[in-house]
Amino acid sequence: MSDKSNKLEQCLQDYYDYHHFILLPTLYEVDEKVSNNNLKLHQAIGFNMVIAHALDYMLAIQKERSDEEVNRKSIMQRLDNGYHIEGGKFINNKFQLIDAVNNSMKHIRLAPQRYKKLIDEYGHMSFRLLVEDSGIVYMKTERYQFDYGRIVLRSISRTLGFSYDEPDMILGTIDGEDGYYIQAYDPDFDPSDPSTAIDRMVEYCNPTCIDCDEGENDCTCEEFRYGDVLGEFCPDFDHEFDVDSTMAEIGSSWK
Numbered sequence: 001m002s003d004k005s006n007k008l009e010q011c012l013q014d015y016y017d018y019h020h021f022i023l024l025p026t027l028y029e030v031d032e033k034v035s036n037n038n039l040k041l042h043q044a045i046g047f048n049m050v051i052a053h054a055l056d057y058m059l060a061i062q063k064e065r066s067d068e069e070v071n072r073k074s075i076m077q078r079l080d081n082g083y084h085i086e087g088g089k090f091i092n093n094k095f096q097l098i099d100a101v102n103n104s105m106k107h108i109r110l111a112p113q114r115y116k117k118l119i120d121e122y123g124h125m126s127f128r129l130l131v132e133d134s135g136i137v138y139m140k141t142e143r144y145q146f147d148y149g150r151i152v153l154r155s156i157s158r159t160l161g162f163s164y165d166e167p168d169m170i171l172g173t174i175d176g177e178d179g180y181y182i183q184a185y186d187p188d189f190d191p192s193d194p195s196t197a198i199d200r201m202v203e204y205c206n207p208t209c210i211d212c213d214e215g216e217n218d219c220t221c222e223e224f225r226y227g228d229v230l231g232e233f234c235p236d237f238d239h240e241f242d243v244d245s246t247m248a249e250i251g252s253s254w255k
């Protein structure tokens with residue numbers, strides 16, 4: 001085995017261990033705390049750091065694997081492209097935001113030249129850009145205001161929150177393989193099973209928001225802004241859903 005493939009194997013094993021021992025338990029906790037409106041500021045910052053560090057492992061893998069120049073930015077863009085969700089207003093820069101917030105935590109003040117782009121976009125960031133209110137952690141800057149827990153932390157928790165059988169499978173995540181063409185609509189019920197027809201109809205009639213993954217009554221996206229974009233409830237309608245045939249299935253199951 002060549003030296004390079006040895007090193008790649010080691011990098012994959014390193015991330016495999018980090019993923020299972022550190023990242024996964026963190027992601028499960030994120031989901032639970034965000035969903036229960038029970039997220040404290042210091043926890044959001046800790047979760048953010050753990051996720052940001054996972055990007056360092058992915059970068060190390062990519063450096064061993066590719067002959068091209070790779071950097072943190074290219075890894076984040078790769079993940080954001082790979083896990084792009086059609087129709088979202090806030091959700092599609094989630095990995096770049098993790099890194100931006102992480103940088104603002106590590107520095108008391110961002111160096112104006114080195115972080116010019118970040119500062120131009122988000123303003124002078126510090127830990128103060130995250131603000132907790134009643135168990136919800138918001139990102140608040142002059143031009144950005146949104147539920148950071150739901151839109152960034154929890155959506156990443158749902159993107160990366162699974163176990164790998166083999167270290168090699170990590171390469172698929174870096175390539176966005178499980179993410180490409182993510183449908184916003186993610187069915188909970190087997191469409192080929194007639195006994196789920198009623199559940200499927202209920203699900204169809206109660207879409208959740210692509211950005212915050214809440215139902216219409218709980219979505220607060222219309223209060224938020226993301227640069228020049230104003231938020232709104234973005235329902236993840238299933239455009240393929242066939243109302244007539246589902247009604248017929250419901251009818252026949254009642255006979």
Ligand SMILES: [Zn+2]
Nearest residue numbers: 209212219221
């Ligand atoms: Zn929403």
